[in-house]
Amino acid sequence: MKDDHSHEPKERILRAAIQLFARKGYSATGVRELAKEADVNISMISYYFGSKRGVLEEILNYFFKNYQSIIDQALFIDASIDQKVRSFTRKVVDFFRKDPDLIRVAFTEMPFDLPNIAEFKAERIRKIIPLGQSRFIKDLEAKGELPFKTEIIGPAIIGMIVFHFLMRPVIESIFGQSFDDEFYDTYSDEVANLFLYGVIGQQMEYKD
Amino acid sequence: MKDDHSHEPKERILRAAIQLFARKGYSATGVRELAKEADVNISMISYYFGSKRGVLEEILNYFFKNYQSIIDQALFIDASIDQKVRSFTRKVVDFFRKDPDLIRVAFTEMPFDLPNIAEFKAERIRKIIPLGQSRFIKDLEAKGELPFKTEIIGPAIIGMIVFHFLMRPVIESIFGQSFDDEFYDTYSDEVANLFLYGVIGQQMEYKD
Numbered sequence: 001m002k003d004d005h006s007h008e009p010k011e012r013i014l015r016a017a018i019q020l021f022a023r024k025g026y027s028a029t030g031v032r033e034l035a036k037e038a039d040v041n042i043s044m045i046s047y048y049f050g051s052k053r054g055v056l057e058e059i060l061n062y063f064f065k066n067y068q069s070i071i072d073q074a075l076f077i078d079a080s081i082d083q084k085v086r087s088f089t090r091k092v093v094d095f096f097r098k099d100p101d102l103i104r105v106a107f108t109e110m111p112f113d114l115p116n117i118a119e120f121k122a123e124r125i126r127k128i129i130p131l132g133q134s135r136f137i138k139d140l141e142a143k144g145e146l147p148f149k150t151e152i153i154g155p156a157i158i159g160m161i162v163f164h165f166l167m168r169p170v171i172e173s174i175f176g177q178s179f180d181d182e183f184y185d186t187y188s189d190e191v192a193n194l195f196l197y198g199v200i201g202q203q204m205e206y207k208d
Numbered sequence: 209m210k211d212d213h214s215h216e217p218k219e220r221i222l223r224a225a226i227q228l229f230a231r232k233g234y235s236a237t238g239v240r241e242l243a244k245e246a247d248v249n250i251s252m253i254s255y256y257f258g259s260k261r262g263v264l265e266e267i268l269n270y271f272f273k274n275y276q277s278i279i280d281q282a283l284f285i286d287a288s289i290d291q292k293v294r295s296f297t298r299k300v301v302d303f304f305r306k307d308p309d310l311i312r313v314a315f316t317e318m319p320f321d322l323p324n325i326a327e328f329k330a331e332r333i334r335k336i337i338p339l340g341q342s343r344f345i346k347d348l349e350a351k352g353e354l355p356f357k358t359e360i361i362g363p364a365i366i367g368m369i370v371f372h373f374l375m376r377p378v379i380e381s382i383f384g385q386s387f388d389d390e391f392y393d394t395y396s397d398e399v400a401n402l403f404l405y406g407v408i409g410q411q412m413e414y415k416d
Binding site: 024025026027028107108110118119121122125126129147148149151152153155156158159160161162163164166167169170171173174175186187190191193194195196197198199200201 | 232233234235236315316318326327329330333334337355356357359360361363364366367368369370371372374375377378379381382383394395398399401402403404405406407408409
């Protein structure tokens with residue numbers, strides 16, 4: 001997670017788990033294999049995390065802590081809706097680029113043999129939603145009645161970005177280009193535009 | 209895949225593989241386990257598909273065949289941009305609802321030990337893109353220069369929908385509701401609206 005801690009066994013286990021879960025999946029990753037990859041004794045995993053499930057939960061907690069901090073930084077500013085959305089997409093894109101394996105684990109790991117991992121994620125997201133409500137949806141409501149459900153519009157913007165990163169190797173191959181800093185500047189802006197014009201354009205029409 | 213063929217061994221293998229890959233992941237699913245779940249002799253898997261990899265490729269081919277047929281039906285009609293997008297989102301949502309496990313496999317299975325599966329997907333998508341270009345992007349271009357990259361806008365609409373289905377158990381838990389037919393009617397319309405207002409609103413602004 002943090003480079004300066006990468007020499008600590010706990011960090012090494014988390015880092016190795018993110019890579020293995022992202023590439024092989026949670027179910028296919030053995031505890032022995034994880035210990036080997038992290039270069040720790042197998043007992044360290046139960047010492048720090050209890051179990052493989054505990055490692056996954058710690059990874060998800062780390063993801064949500066970062067995600068919440070992005071929301072805090074992007075939405076808790078005195079700025080227009082436009083500026084908030086642009087700041088949010090830019091920060092999310094930067095975060096996702098920095099650690100694509102983490103994003104893959106956070107958004108796809110929901111193994112059948114761990115049915116309550118969905119509930120675990122839901123609980124964390126439930127804590128984040130009021131932030132978005134109070135700092136974004138209220139601004140929109142001030143412009144008139146909302147012509148859409150927040151449970152549809154909310155996940156839509158994050159969905160566009162997550163999908164890009166999950167499919168990135170495929171999209172790069174299709175368009176024969178490797179996405180660089182310049183692409184991601186444009187990318188952040190265009191996703192923000194699509195969302196802003198989509199949400200606010202709808203709302204304006206609705207008022208007429 | 210098709211119910212009327214569910215008694216044939218080949219179909220049973222594919223159906224069992226979709227379930228197992230979706231729930232445990234491709235890497236964690238053993239060939240022996242797959243044969244047992246499909247109630248076939250293990251040799252049937254190599255007979256029909258060559259290998260586990262062959263089963264995954266057949267699943268992806270099945271997905272892309274269906275996806276292409278949706279594009280054909282939604283875009284190859286003499287209709288406005290608005291009608292095409294609404295028809296596309298409705299058909300995609302119906303398809304995804306019918307078989308969430310298939311969608312999960314199609315969009316998340318990209319194991320590290322099978323690096324060229326990304327290329328396999330890319331090849332199939334490359335064949336679909338000209339359809340979208342000729343029947344949708346050209347209509348948009350007729351309205352003026354495009355203020356966005358098609359490699360960003362194209363995946364965005366499908367990304368919003370895929371994300372909803374990948375995260376559906378989490379989203380249902382968060383909002384304390386089980387999504388029914390009525391929800392999905394609204395859902396299709398709102399995603400189409402977000403995309404249409406987003407894309408066309410941007411384009412109008414750009415022309416001013």
